[in-house]
Every structure is written in C-alpha cells, then in structure tokens.
Amino acid sequence: MSNLNSLTHFWPELILTVTVLVAIIADLLYRKEDSFKVAWWVLGGLALTLFAVRMSGGALSELFMGTIAMDPFANFFKVLVLISTTFVILMSFDSADLKGYRVGEYFSIMAIMAFGLFLMASAIDVIMVYLAIEIVSIMSFFLAGYLKKKQDSNEASLKYVIYGAFSSGIMLYGLSLLFGLTGTTKFFEMREAIAQLGPEANLALILSAVFILVGFGYKISAVPFHFWTPDVYEGSPTTITAYLSVAPKAAGFAMLIRFFNQVFGDGYPLGAETWTALNNVPWPQLVAVLAAATMTVGNLVAIQQSSVKRMLAYSSIAHAGYMMMALPLMSQSGVYGIMMYLLMYLFMNLGAFYVVIYVQGKTGGESFDDYNGLGWRMPFVAGVMTLFMVALTGLPPTAGFIGKFYIFAAVIEAGSQYYWLAFVGVINSVVSLYYYIRVVKHMYLTGDRSESIALPTSMLTTAILIALAIPTFVFGWYFSDVAEWINNSLVIFQGM
C-alpha cells in the first residue's frame, strides 16, 4: 500500500503521535507542580488509541510499502502495550521516586515509547525493525535515567545505553548480513531469497540469525544477554522498572516471533517447519537451552536478593525464560501460550511492582525487612500482594497458573523430545516459590502483630490495586473469553 493510502489505516499510531505533541505542548503550559496533569492528556490519548486499535479489527494488510503489517496479532500486542502504559502512568501518581521532578516529559516520553512498541509489534521490514527498537531503546534510556539527582538512576541509564548500543550494533550487523545475502529488507522477500540460497550461504545465514537473536534476546532479557536487567531495573524509578519488565518484553516477543516465523520459516503461518532455513544447526534445541538457562539463572539469582525490587527484576528474567520455552516450537499453541502468558504476566507483575512502589512510599524502603508485619498493618495491600506473589509463582487458581499451564501444555504437546524442557520449567516454578513466598513470609509470619490498620488513603491506589488484582484472580478460573480473544488474535500477516 502506498504511503498516502496507508495513513488511513494508521489511526492508532497517528493518534499516539498527536498525543505526544499535545503532551509536549501541555507540559510547556503547566507550572512545575502541576506537571502531573500532563498524564491526563496522555491517558486520554491512550484511550482514543485503544478505541482505534479495537476499530481496526481483523483487517489484514501491509502498510507503507510493505514495512508495517496490520493484523490481529499486532493488535493484540498493541492492546497489551496500551494497558500496561495506562497502568504505569496511573501508578506514577503514587511514586515517591518522582516527587520533586518535573514530570511532563516523563509522560510524553512514555507515549513515544508506546509508539515505538507499536512499531515493534508490527514491523515487517528490517529497517523498520531497527527503527522501532531504537525508538523504544532511546526512550527507555531517558526513562531509566529520569531521576537525575539519584546516582543509581544515572548509572542505570548509562549501563542501559552501553548495553543497548552494543547489542543493537550486533543485531544491525546480523541484519546487514541478511541484507547482503538476500538483497532486500522486507521479510517476505527475504524468505523467498533465502529459499534460493545454496549451501555455501549457510554459515552467513546462521551467523546472522545468531546476531539477530542477540538483539531480540537483549530486549526480552534472555540469558546470556540479561546482564543489564538487574542494575537497570534497580536504578530506574520503580514505575519504569514495572514498565520495562512488561511492555518492551511483550513487544520484543511479538517481533521475535514475527521475524523468525516469516524470515526463516517456509511460508506457513506457524508450525513445525518454522525453522526450515536453519535446519543445518539444531536451532530449536539451541533456543530451548537458552530458555532453560534464562529461567534457571533468573530464579537462582532471585533467591539471593535482599531487595524486593531486585528480586522482582531477576524474577522477570525467569518469566522471560518460561515464555521462551514455547519459542523453539514456534507452533500455533506455543505462540498462543506466549500470548496468554504475557497477558497474565502483565497484571500480576504490574501489581507486584505497584505494591513495591506503594510500600516504598510508606516505609521508605524496598528490602524484604521493610515488609515485616505488613499483613497486620496494611491488610489490604498485603492481601493483594499475596495474590500477586502466588500468581507469579504460578499456583492455581490465579492467572499465573493459567499462563504457565498454556506454556507447559504447548511444550508437552510438541512431543517427548521437549519433556526435559517442561521438567526444567516446573522445577523452576518450585524454586521460584521460595523467593515469592518469602515476601508473604515477611508480611505475615515475621514481625509483630499491630492493632492499628492502615488502608490506602487514596481512592486511586485502591482502584489500581483492585483493577490489577481482579484479572489476576478471575483469569485463574475463568479464561474462556480471553482464550477466545487470543485465538482470534493469532492471525499473522503472511504477505500479500
């Protein structure tokens, strides 16, 4: 579709762009203490965008001369991005980190980031892939370093920049190898060109796949590309940590699935032959090993943490590992499982981080000891935190179990050669119980019983917690409609 015609199908992104502009202008008009009000403009824009995304429905097409796909698959991830951005903006109102800063830019940068994530979810051209990743990365650097008076935050940002630049450089190298082999930047043309390549190109092809995987792996914080994660997550404002652990990860998975399915696949939507072009190396096994390593490393290191925030940072690596379990399969049910997991993970992880933000605001700390006796002092907050911890562990009847259930089901369905992976996965969930339940232990078992009860004073806090807790609980036993939605969203644009 030509550029001009494409614009009529580009409403969600256009609305987001306008939102960004409005936010920047609004920020100029507000005084510093009022700069929080920019958030409402952004929230309004996000709501309109969500509406526009829902309106575009099941349309299946390419835009801007084959650089962007429009399909239900992208829409699903756009909805995830919008939900998480909305929640994170709302959560920012309570953030103790942001007190004393002018935050207008913070919200407009977040809207730009959402725009980048939209592109990540729908790019079908390697140039667009790189552009989208860079938009998201650069905005993440800003946000991670937003607390300019805090050394940790500056350090986080700098580490992030270095890692980000390094991994996107490697990725760019991989992409250029691919371009050299195929002479095109478009996914579908690449696939056809790869099918024509002789065996002498194998080495270059595998190298490029590995290099590109480095870039994606960095985005979803897979081992061994995860080293930036804990420090960045710890130094960033907690709201941004929550955001980084959910939204870019979701978009990263979307991009990874789309890229490997379309460039290295054989033209079928999803299925066993997805890795056709790479069948000279045990590629699925390689990804499976990465998945196993990711969850194991994430879990083992999370156990040793003394700060809840850092524990959640490492555990988010483990969660990426669980989702990666379904990647080597590249099957319909595997991708389905990843989508289900991401949706469930969004609510429970944002919820957990929000409690961290809230407790940090009340007790001034984020170590396990700051949670002592919380169950007695703040029964409501501690109650929902327990729910989030149980859900993150993956126990029924919570959303976390359903996410894991679908992933494990996909792995087991793939046949007995992947049973070991499922085994590693379940053992890891048992390991994760130890550190998640530790939070619960500190809240209820340690610390003295207090007779004075503090309920959240602000309506907004209560509302956000409830809004995150309800899906976390309800999706644990009622997920028919969600399953239906994901099923309908599992349509990936496969070229004209």
Added chain:
Amino acid sequence: MNHLLSWIIWLPIIGMVAIAFVPRDKSELIKQIAAAVSGIQLLLTIYLWQIFDASVGTFQFMERAEWIPSFNITYILGVDGLSLPMVFLMALIGFIGVFVSWNINKAVKGYFSLFLLLNTGVMGVFLALDFFLFYIFWEVMLLPMYFLIGMWGGPQREYAAIKFFIYTLAGSVLMLIAILALYFTCGNTFDMLVLMETASTALNGMLWWGMSAIKVIWVLLFIGFAIKVPVFPFHTWLPLAHVEAPTAISVILAGVLLKLGVYGILRINYTMLPDGVFWFAGALAVLGLINVIWGAMCALAQKDLKKLVAYSSVNHMGYTLLGMAAVIAAAGMNGDNLISAQAGVGGAVFQMFNHGTISAMLFILVGVIYDRAHHRDIEGFGGLASQMPVYTAFVAVAFFAGLGLPGFSGFVSEAMIFIGAFPIFKTIVIISTLGILLNAAYFLWAFQRMFFGPANEKYNDLPEINKRELFTVVPLAVITLILGVYPRPFLDLVAATLNVLIESVVSFGGLAAASM
C-alpha cells in the same frame, strides 16, 4: 437435592465469605459460623451416605458443566465407594477440627477462613473427576496449609511451613506434567472417566527416550502422590510439619491430607494405568515395608509425643501401601487370589479411614496435654494416670487402637492387609509384622512413661480433660470401637467400587503387563 456434591464442596467457601463480613473482634461469632458450616457439611455427607447406592461400583450423583470448552476443561464431580468414606472423613474431621481449634485466639478471622478454604480444597480433590479441576483443588490446599502452619504453629513454624509447601509443590508440578502428557496422548481430554477407558490403550507401546510411556507417567504421578502419603524417602517434611502445626491442623493433616496421596494412587494410577500397577507393585510393597519399619523405628526413638504420633503415621500409611500392592494377586485366575486382592485393597482403604480417625484422636489428645503442660516431652511426665484418669482412659483407647489391638478398627484393616498381601509378598509381610511389634513397643513404652510410675510433682493440679475436648474425642473413639467389632457397614460400602477397580486393574493389566 440437586448438586449435592457441589454444595458439599462449596459450602465452606460460603462460610468463608460470611466470615469476611464479621468484624475481626467478634471471634466467638466467627467460630460459630465455622462450626455451623462444617456441621451442615457433615449432615450433608451423612445424607449423601444414606442415599448412596452401595451395590453399584460406578460413580453416582455426577455433575457436569461446561467450563473452558476451548481446552476441553469440564466441571465434573462424582462420588463412588472409594471417595465417599474420604468425603465423610473430611467432613467429620473438619467439624471436629473447628472445636479442636476453639481456643485459637490469634487472628481468629484469618484462621477460620483458611481452615474452611482448606476444607473446600480437600473435598474438591475427593470429588473432582476432571483432571484439571482435580489439580486446581490439589493446589488450592497448599496456600491455606502454609499459612495455618506458618502463622499459628510452633517455634520452627516458618521452616516447617516452607518445607511442606516446597515438597508438595514439587510433587504436584510433576503431576502436572503427567496430566498434560495424558491429555495430549489420550485424545485431548481431562475427563477422568474417559482417561480411565483410553489411557491404557493409547499409551500402550509408546516409548519416551527408550522408556515406556506408561512407566514414566506412572512414576511422575506416583512421586506427586507419594510426597503426600508420605512414602519413604519423601517423608521428611511430615514430622516437622506435624510437630509445628497447631493441633487442629495436625489433626487434619494426619486425618485427611495424607489420605489424598493414597486416594490419588488408587483413583488415578490404578484406574488409568493398570499396566503400571503390575510393574510397580513389588516396589510398592517394599516401600510399604520400609515405611512400616522406618516409621516405627523413628517413633521408638522420639522424646516428643507429637513427633512419636507423627512417625506412627508414616508407619500406618506403610500398611496401606502394602495392601494396595496386593491387588496384583488377582491376576492369577482362581478365586482365592481374587479374595486376597479384595482383602488387600479393601484393607488398604479401610486402613486409610481408620488411620484418619485414630491419628486424629491421637493428635487431639496430644494437644490436650500440651495445652495444659505446655510441653510434650514424654519423659517430662509420669504418673498422670492418677491426675487425669479420664484422659488416661482415652489415651489408652487411642494408643491401643493405634497399635492394632483386636477390638479396634485398626486391627481389622491391618489383618486384612496382611491376609491380602501374604500370598504374593510372603517375606515382606512376615518382616512387616515386626512393625506391629515395634508399634506396640513405642506406644506402650510411651504410655508407661507418661501415665505410670511416680507422679511428677509439677503436674499435681493439671485439670482433667474438659467437655469440649471430650466432645472432639468421643465420636472418633466410638467409630474406632464400632468398626473394630463390626466393620461390615464400611466394607459393604466400598466393596462394589473396589471390585470394579480390581477387575479393571486385572483385565487391563493382565493383558498388557507382558507387553510392557
């Protein structure tokens, strides 16, 4: 009454919601609600028993509802002669448990909410016939149990609670893999009734990494259940959890939760993978033997009365395993062997029930003395018989029942197990009768040290067992005595179901055992 089984399962949740609306300082009202709810539940299970048709071995009062059609998940409930006694046991112990925990005064609201949630979880496991539902209920039990041990338990409660949690979760996730493997190999269904029909054929001859699929699934499921039983070497969480848990929770743990493991093996391993039974029966008998001897030896060495009772559970559950293993006797085609299989499995189920009542009684009585003396050191007492004659009498009843004295129900079930297992596992049975001897030794020795000899001056003014405590012990003692002299009602109740079970094991397993 329609949906009788659903009512039995969900009634505690209704009670939990009701408790949520009671202000936290009205602890009497909270206890009354919990008692009322468990009372009604007990009445419902008695009613269920009355209208249950014991002459057929199939599932009755089935309920079926769509749940998650896209994954073939259905809400299926049903009761048969195997689950009915367990449901009754849970309702009874749950009801008694409320009164046992009457003097809980820390966070009463939380305690009874979790207590009722636990009740729902256990009932659900016994009644669910959809594997997904079964698994959900199985896991739902864990969190309340963690809190109940961790918050209201003894000095080492945190460690005991997390150990219990991690052990059980490790078992159940292996079970999850097995459940999913069954789902995908047997025609995409979680319906246990369908799986019972198809699993054996679907898995026949299938190999995973050179191992028979049946064996792999059998072992995965078995480990999940064995941790709950607990079978040696997975038993180490049990003494700790028992000792640290508050009395009522120990009662539920020993009385009902341990039965879940055996129930799971009989309900799932035996019916779905009968071929595996033949392969594993020998190991099962040996594990049973180890449990018997190991549990008894450990019990003999204990100084803490509660730990002694906890190890006696390990010992008693060993007999159950031995009885279950006897099912393979029926593979021989003559009538005698069928009778020994019936005796073995019937004895195992009866032993489950008896251990439920007897160990509950034992733990309640341990709780009684602990509430008064604030320690449970066997050596620290002496001559209690003259201080607390009524209490002594009840402890005598419980200990005698525990050591399998004729006239008590434990004797009947243990005798049945030995009779059933003897034709096939002669050596094992002979060695495990030694367990009975050790049993008598540790119970009688403990009894002697606590109740006879010179009276300990410190405990001259210990109050006698009170009415509330008597109310919790008497029903259990009565059941133990009645079933000891007249076990017919129980055996008739389970006979038809167990015959179906034995037949299915024999008919499937007999054929396929050779081909595995």
